[in-house]
Amino acid sequence: EDVPSQTFDNKDYFCGKETFPVYESVFTEEGGTIRKIAIEIEKPPQIEIHVWTIRKGILRHFYVEKVSKREFEELPYFKLITRTTLSQWKIFSEGEAQISQMCESRVCRTELEDLVKVLYLDKSEKGHC
Numbered sequence: 001e002d003v004p005s006q007t008f009d010n011k012d013y014f015c016g017k018e019t020f021p022v023y024e025s026v027f028t029e030e031g032g033t034i035r036k037i038a039i040e041i042e043k044p045p046q047i048e049i050h051v052w053t054i055r056k057g058i059l060r061h062f063y064v065e066k067v068s069k070r071e072f073e074e075l076p077y078f079k080l081i082t083r084t085t086l087s088q089w090k091i092f093s094e095g096e097a098q099i100s101q102m103c104e105s106r107v108c109r110t111e112l113e114d115l116v117k118v119l120y121l122d123k124s125e126k127g128h129c
Helices: 069-073 086-102 109-117 123-128
Strands: 017-029 032-041 046-055 058-067 079-085
Touching: 017 086, 032 069, 046 069, 046 109, 058 086, 079 086, 086 109
Parallel strands: none
Antiparallel strands: 017 032, 017 079, 032 046, 046 058
């Protein structure tokens, strides 16, 4: 049977685990694409932004920055794409570190796309909790 979703303080839960909002921003500049993936964490309250600079399909630069919620709200272009658990975010972060090394010398467009898909929680998995 489906268990009704729990909501406490406007938080969403997935398989009993708390989920966190994930945002994305993609824009092009100077012949490249800058893609930012951000997660909102409550303790401490901050936004962790992972920034990828991609030129001709090759990941040229990658870094992580942390900003306050207030600073994040002033940043343009971000849109909410999903909610994820901290365990899925950890998988994303570890995969990102591997890809950043692997993709310094070759095109990695599909690897980056597949990595972002890790953050989406599959609703059909609810039966497997």
